[in-house]
Amino acid sequence: MISTALIKHIRSLERRKGRQEHGSFIAEGDKTVRELLESDLKTTMVLALEPWIRENENLTSRQSIQPIRISEKELERISLLKTPNQVLAVVNIPRYDPGPADLNNNLNLALDNIQDPGNLGTIIRTADWFGVRNIFCSKETADIYNPKVIQATMGSFTRVRCHYTDLGEFISSLDDSIPVYGAFPEGEDLYEAKLSLPAMLVIGNESRGIGPVIEPLISKRLSIPGVRNTEGSPESLNAAIATGILLAWLRKS
Amino acid sequence: MISTALIKHIRSLERRKGRQEHGSFIAEGDKTVRELLESDLKTTMVLALEPWIRENENLTSRQSIQPIRISEKELERISLLKTPNQVLAVVNIPRYDPGPADLNNNLNLALDNIQDPGNLGTIIRTADWFGVRNIFCSKETADIYNPKVIQATMGSFTRVRCHYTDLGEFISSLDDSIPVYGAFPEGEDLYEAKLSLPAMLVIGNESRGIGPVIEPLISKRLSIPGVRNTEGSPESLNAAIATGILLAWLRKS
Numbered sequence: 001m002i003s004t005a006l007i008k009h010i011r012s013l014e015r016r017k018g019r020q021e022h023g024s025f026i027a028e029g030d031k032t033v034r035e036l037l038e039s040d041l042k043t044t045m046v047l048a049l050e051p052w053i054r055e056n057e058n059l060t061s062r063q064s065i066q067p068i069r070i071s072e073k074e075l076e077r078i079s080l081l082k083t084p085n086q087v088l089a090v091v092n093i094p095r096y097d098p099g100p101a102d103l104n105n106n107l108n109l110a111l112d113n114i115q116d117p118g119n120l121g122t123i124i125r126t127a128d129w130f131g132v133r134n135i136f137c138s139k140e141t142a143d144i145y146n147p148k149v150i151q152a153t154m155g156s157f158t159r160v161r162c163h164y165t166d167l168g169e170f171i172s173s174l175d176d177s178i179p180v181y182g183a184f185p186e187g188e189d190l191y192e193a194k195l196s197l198p199a200m201l202v203i204g205n206e207s208r209g210i211g212p213v214i215e216p217l218i219s220k221r222l223s224i225p226g227v228r229n230t231e232g233s234p235e236s237l238n239a240a241i242a243t244g245i246l247l248a249w250l251r252k253s
Numbered sequence: 254m255i256s257t258a259l260i261k262h263i264r265s266l267e268r269r270k271g272r273q274e275h276g277s278f279i280a281e282g283d284k285t286v287r288e289l290l291e292s293d294l295k296t297t298m299v300l301a302l303e304p305w306i307r308e309n310e311n312l313t314s315r316q317s318i319q320p321i322r323i324s325e326k327e328l329e330r331i332s333l334l335k336t337p338n339q340v341l342a343v344v345n346i347p348r349y350d351p352g353p354a355d356l357n358n359n360l361n362l363a364l365d366n367i368q369d370p371g372n373l374g375t376i377i378r379t380a381d382w383f384g385v386r387n388i389f390c391s392k393e394t395a396d397i398y399n400p401k402v403i404q405a406t407m408g409s410f411t412r413v414r415c416h417y418t419d420l421g422e423f424i425s426s427l428d429d430s431i432p433v434y435g436a437f438p439e440g441e442d443l444y445e446a447k448l449s450l451p452a453m454l455v456i457g458n459e460s461r462g463i464g465p466v467i468e469p470l471i472s473k474r475l476s477i478p479g480v481r482n483t484e485g486s487p488e489s490l491n492a493a494i495a496t497g498i499l500l501a502w503l504r505k506s
């Protein structure tokens with residue numbers, strides 16, 4: 001039996017305010033929690049069904065965690081998933097201090113006010129696939145520790161670091177030798193442009209694109225060539241899709 | 254004042270059963286409904302706030318539609334959006350009969366059991382960007398007329414046709430000269446592979462990929478090169494992201 005106080009504590013982590021107050025967030029589901037326990041992140045609590053606890057004793061004991069056994073009913077009460085999946089963990093929010101090595105390192109991503117949690121999670125997962133280790137987010141960008149974001153990353157939150165910062169100031173401070181790429185409707189054809197790494201790729205807001213503070217800091221404007229047709233065309237690609245196409249090509253270049 | 258019967262009717266279109274029964278679906282929001290009224294789709298009803306009706310008289314009268322004036326409160330009651338946006342339309346589900354010209358036409362997409370409505374909507378929007386006119390869906394694929402899918406297409410449902418069909422039979426019936434591409438972890442590097450159009454690109458289920466019925470029908474297996482790193486890597490890309498990267502490169506090839 002878990003206490004009402006504990007249920008309340010976990011529930012409070014659904015909201016940004018609760019997470020900031022407690023310095024913790026929630027990660028759920030078998031695969032996600034196993035990846036979490038193999039990572040450098042500090043897990044403070046694991047609540048799980050009995051079979052999961054037995055099967056994953058190695059993992060939890062290595063991190064000196066004593067899992068709390070809960071019933072399926074209790075898991076349903078605390079889980080935020082539509083289909084609860086065996087285990088829920090409470091994790092300390094890490095404090096990263098990105099140094100110069102992080103900034104100059106290969107392929108980097110900056111997010112200027114991405115709002116949708118699903119998009120943010122998918123962007124983090126995609127960045128992980130293409131070897132991006134650091135994502136620099138404007139302060140208005142959705143919170144990576146929102147449970148929906150964590151879920152959508154499919155475990156990639158354990159490998160990719162998100163830094164919330166004054167994005168204008170940060171990009172201005174970059175070495176001039178690092179190109180800053182951004183997508184604009186009238187930009188140069190992605191596949192024709194001369195690209196180089198290390199680089200910083202900036203992705204803008206879902207409906208307004210890259211904002212007026214960041215726009216003048218872009219050193220090369222790119223566009224993803226589509227097909228115009230007589231019946232009309234979509235105004236833009238989804239922000240996460242654009243991120244995928246741009247990262248794939250930058251990585252290949 | 255709209256009647257309780259009308260509210261019930263609109264509500265019934267949230268579910269697949271109701272949509273099939275009435276042969277109708279819902280499209281919402283200013284931009285979406287304007288694109289809808291400029292398309293070939295048959296809109297049967299428009300419910301909107303007074304200012305919207307005044308501003309869009311040209312569009313509605315061209316389609317001989319008499320919009321129903323509703324209050325903000327009424328719109329809130331019938332809307333499925335978090336933030337209702339001025340207008341909601343009821344549309345006839347179109348019946349397409351894809352002919353040989355559709356099949357041989359340039360770049361085509363097939364979806365083998367895509368389940369997430371957000372993914373499906375984003376895939377349709379992305380397909381539209383890259384000039385795909387026809388998407389062939391397995392019968393298990395999520396319903397394009399689900400309001401969440403319609404919303405995520407951002408108007409692209411008015412230009413891209415989705416056909417629900419026995420996908421195995423359909424792909425088997427294709428001319429041998431049309432290559433069938435699919436993504437697999439051990440496939441050939443996308444950027445090294447010899448690709449040609451017209452082609453059929455198959456995208457598989459979010460967690461299981463391309464299923465056992467379709468797998469033997471793939472004529473070239475492709476993979477999207479990522480970066481492996483010592484801390485582990487994501488198992489896969491999100492299905493919509495993979496679609497974007499594959500379509501972008503096929504279109505460029």
